[in-house]
Amino acid sequence: MTRNLITDIPGIRVGHAGDMALGSGSTVIVFDKPTIGSIDIRGGGPGTRETAMLEPDYTVDNIDAVTLSGGSAFGLEAGAGAQALLREKGRGFRIRDAVVPIVPGAILFDLLAGGNKDWGRYAPYREFGYEAAKNARADFALGTVGAGVGATTRTLKGGLGSASAKTQSGFTVGAIVATNAAGNVTIGSGPHFWAAPYEHNKEFGGRGWPAKMPPNALAFRSKGQVRENTTIALVATDAALTKSQAKRLAIMAQDGMSRAIYPVHTPLDGDIVFAMSVGRKPLPEPIYALSELGTLAANVLARAIARGVYEATPLPFRGALPSWKDKFG
Template identity: 60%
Template sequence: MKNLLTDIAGVRVGHAHDAKLASGTTAIVFDQPAVAAIDVRGGGPGTREDTLLDLASTQDRVDAIALSGGSAFGIEAGGGVQAWLAEQGRGLNIRGALIPLVPGAILFDLLNGGDKAWGRFAPYRDLGYAAAVSAGTEFALGSIGAGLGATTATFKGGLGSASAVTSSGITVAALIAVNAVGSATVGDGPWFWAAPFEVDGEFGGRGLPDKFTNDMLRMRIKGGPAVTERENTTIGVVVTDAVLTKPQAKRLAMIAHTGFARAIYPVHAPTDGDVLFAAATCVKPIDPIAGLTELGMVAANVVARAIARGIYSATALPFPGALPAWKDRFG
C-alpha cells in the first residue's frame, strides 16, 4: 500500500502542468473500463460528460477521468486524455468505431497570479494529453497537476491522495484536488479538520486543539464579504476494487462526499463546485447492504485524509501576495 489512488490495481495517474500558467491537469486512467458515477454538491460546478454518468443513461463504464484547473477552459483536458486513449485503441466499440469515454471536472484557478494570456486556444487539451501519457502507478502530491494552482481560504491548496482496506478486504482510495472557498485547517492554527481520521502522521500528526474557541469556528472564506461566484471548487475521485453496479457507485459517491464535510469548513458553498466521481474496477464481490455501507464509511474517511494531505503537501506559488503553504508556517 502506497497510500495512493494507485493502490487499486489497474488504475494509473498522471500529471501535467505549466509553472508559468500556474495551472495543470491530472488524468486517472483505468486499464479496463470501470463502472462510474458522479455526485455534485457545490453551487458552481463545471463538468464534462456528467450526463453520461446519470443513472438513467445507458452506458455504465468509462475509460478515464480528467481533473483540471482552468475553470471552463479546463474542460478541454478531457479531450486530450480522450485523444491519447484513441491512439491506444481504447474506447466504447460501436460497430468498429471506438469512442473513449472520459468524464471530467474543473476547478477555478484563473486569479492565482499565473499568466493566463494563452492566446486563441487554452492549453488544457495538450495538458490532458500529456497527463495521460505520463500516467503510472507512482505520482506526486501537493502543488502538481490539477492541484498546482489550487488555493483555500487560508493556505495554498493542492492535490492529495489516500487509501484504506475495509474489514472484508475491499480496497478503496481517493484522489482530490483541493481548491475550496473554505479552509482545511482549524482557525489560524496547524490543526486539520480531518485530524480524527489521520493515519500514521500522514499530514503532520498535530491532532485537534484542546478546545474550540468562537474564533476557530468563525467563517473563513476566500474574498471574505466580497466573495464572488465560481472561484473555487474541490474535485476528485474515489475508486474501489469492489464489484459495483452503477447505482451502487452513485451511492458510494454520495456517502464518500461526506469526507468533504469532515475536512473542509465551510463546504459545498454557493461559490464551490464540489464534484466527486466514484469508480469501481469490479474485482471483489461485496455485500450490497452492510458491505456497501462500510465501504462508503471508509471511503469518506479516505476522502477526508486525501484533502488534508493535499494541503499538507502543497508548496506556495512564486507570485507576489501568494498564499503561504501549510509547511511554510508550521513546518
C-alpha cells in the first residue's frame, strides 16, 4: 500500500507528541535498524543536536532516530526523550557494556505562536520526545501535529507534511518536514502553492499555477525576526548509500525548499535537511543514479512542504494565523 508518506520506505516509523494549550510539539522519526545519514544546513539561524557526527569524515555512521521539534533551543531535549525510549529497547551504539542511542535533532522557533509557555522549571520536550518515539508507527497524521503544532509561515498556519515517490529504477524516496518559514509557501496573497508543478493527485488542493502571476509575487516579504522561523526536514531512501552520498542527497534535497518557499535560506531561517539511507540495495552506479535520487528528493520535499500547510488547522488562540483551508478551501 502506498501512503504517500515517508513510511512508504520500509524500516521507518514516525510518532508525534504535543500540547495544543502549549502550542508546540515534537516529531520523532525512528529507524528499525541503525541507519546511515548526513545533513545539510542552509539557514542562518539553525538549532541542532548531535549533527556534527553526520558529516562524512566523522566516526559514527549509524543513526537510531531523528527528532524534529518546536520549542526553539528547549526543543532539543526531545532527543533525550527519544534516546531514553530507545535505550529501554536496547538500541544504540555499543562500547563494551555501554549502549548509547544516537539521536540527532533539529528545532524550530514557535515560542511566540501562541499558547501557554509558562511550563515551570523544565520544558516538556523531553517527555514529548519519549512519547513520540513510543507512538512511532507507519501511519501518522499531517498538519498541526508534532513539530508542526506551532509552525507558521508569513501569512498562513504552517504544519507537518510528508510525501513519497519512486525513481524510474524503482528506488523509493520520502520526505517529512515541519514548515515554519519566514517566507510564503503560496504565491502572493492567493491560494496557489509555489510547489504546484510537483503536485501528485491533488495532494494539496490541485489549484495549479495562477492564470496570471501576481505583480507582487516576487516582492520580498518576511514574517519575523532572526530565529522566529526555520523549516526542518528529513529525506530518506531505500537505496544503500555511503555517508558521502547521503550528504549529496541532503544538498540536492534542499532545492525542494527553494521550489516551495519564497524567500528561503535567509538569515531569518535555520533551514535544515537530514538525509537517511535505510536500504540494502546499492545504486546501479554512483553518479547518474544518485543524481536521479537527489532530483526526486527535492521534488518530494517541495510536495511535503505544501502538503503540511494544506493539511494544517489553526491554533485555538486569539490572533492565530488562518489555515490554508480556512482561507481558500
